[in-house]
Amino acid sequence: MTEPRLTSLAHGGGCGCKLAPAVLRDILKDVPQAAAFADLMVGTETSDDAAVWRLNDQQALVATTDFFMPMVDDPFDFGRIAATNALSDVYAMGGTPIFALALVGMPVNVLSTETIGRILQGGASVCAAAGIPVAGGHSIDSVEPIYGLVALGLVHPDQVLTNRGARAGDVLILTKALGVGVLSAAFKQGRLDAAGYAALIASTTRLNTLGARLAGRVGVHAVTDVTGFGLLGHALEMARGSGLTVELTAAPPLLDGVEPLASAGVCTGASGRNWDSYGAAIDLPADLPDWRRNLLTDPQTSGGLLIAVAASEADALLALARTEGFAGAAVVGRVVEGPARVRIE
Known part of the structure; x- marks a missing residue:
């Protein structure tokens, strides 16, 4: 059986x-907040990356889920990307993953069991690299291919990281360069070369x-x-939470090959939807080109961590990030006194 490209089966892909x-705010506006639970340390109130539940004086459970449609055609790569993205929310809270559950929705009359199996194998390979098992999950027959994880982790209750603790004077460090959305859009358009695809997968x-x-x-x-x-949207959540x-630079680090594609007009539909959603809370320079704004709202699938750190500790943190393999880690802004907004410089 000749199978279609994975991306041809999905109306969107990745994050x-x-x-x-x-749209999300409108959907959730009438959904009641969780009742007061003494052990619920982090819920939905600040748009954080995961929920956190205190288990005892030494442990808190970090719980999250993430899933999406394919942004690439290789099934193994799709599984790897989706699993890496899901585990990121545990790490963003300071947690260490302990196990995962697979979420699988596949058009079983279109894709072979071998292809679906390769997606799951890709996800399992990432979990193995993280030192955890895929301990179960759930599957359905769906029109579009969907894969992701429920990810659970542990963190000390006194060491939970959130998006709302930034302080005036902090430096902002981003651990991965931007441009995943641009590269994925170029891939769908048949404009991404082998080097660009390698950069996409590596990130x-x-x-x-x-x-x-x-x-x-x-x-x-x-x-977070x-x-x-995009960088603007998640920075705005940090600004509002804190x-x-x-303040962000207008020219953050970009993945190899992104700038010429972006300046030629390659972007995702999600980039524009993001701007329409929160642009009123962003202050832009009058001369900022549209393509640079699009990069700041570019959806990052399995993107980097945005870290607010005291200025005195920034160099040491950058060194640690690079030692851990994040060669593209860089300072992208700072936190200052003022209203809960984002300003581009």
């Missing part, structure tokens, strides 16, 4: 198929294990991972 922030399959090293680290005040809402202004 680019997330609901736009404004999206690099586990954010650094996050577990940040728990309890002196000077680290807030952390940059995914479907009640401060975030």
